[in-house]
Amino acid sequence: MGERGEPRSLGLVDGGLEAFAVGDETHLVAALDPAWPPEVAAAFDRWRQAGLRGRCDCGTAGWRDVAPAPWPAAVDGVPVLEAVLNHAPGCPAGEQAVAEVFARHGLKVP
Numbered sequence: 001m002g003e004r005g006e007p008r009s010l011g012l013v014d015g016g017l018e019a020f021a022v023g024d025e026t027h028l029v030a031a032l033d034p035a036w037p038p039e040v041a042a043a044f045d046r047w048r049q050a051g052l053r054g055r056c057d058c059g060t061a062g063w064r065d066v067a068p069a070p071w072p073a074a075v076d077g078v079p080v081l082e083a084v085l086n087h088a089p090g091c092p093a094g095e096q097a098v099a100e101v102f103a104r105h106g107l108k109v110p
């Protein structure tokens with residue numbers, strides 16, 4: 001997968017997920033929790049948006065396949081894909097940086 005268009009939210013899905021249309025694909029990502037502190041929500045949304053867009057300011061190193069998650073196979077008849085973006089070490093949108101923000105607030109990454 002290469003660079004894709006702007007993600008457009010399709011709304012919340014059962015199970016704490018949010019669906020996004022990206023080009024002709026539908027992506028599911030964990031929804032933002034309204035109970036999160038702003039710093040946590042911002043960190044998680046950085047990670048989400050980079051993944052949905054397929055690019056990041058860190059000059060991302062591409063995609064990493066993820067074992068099929070317990071997502072639904074389709075939303076409104078559109079097949080659901082899952083992919084995770086690799087980030088450069090130290091990227092604030094990377095999984096490690098995001099996990100550190102969650103940990104600072106005593107929260108778990110969804």
Ligand SMILES: [Zn+2]
Nearest residue numbers: 056058087091
């Ligand atoms: Zn990055």
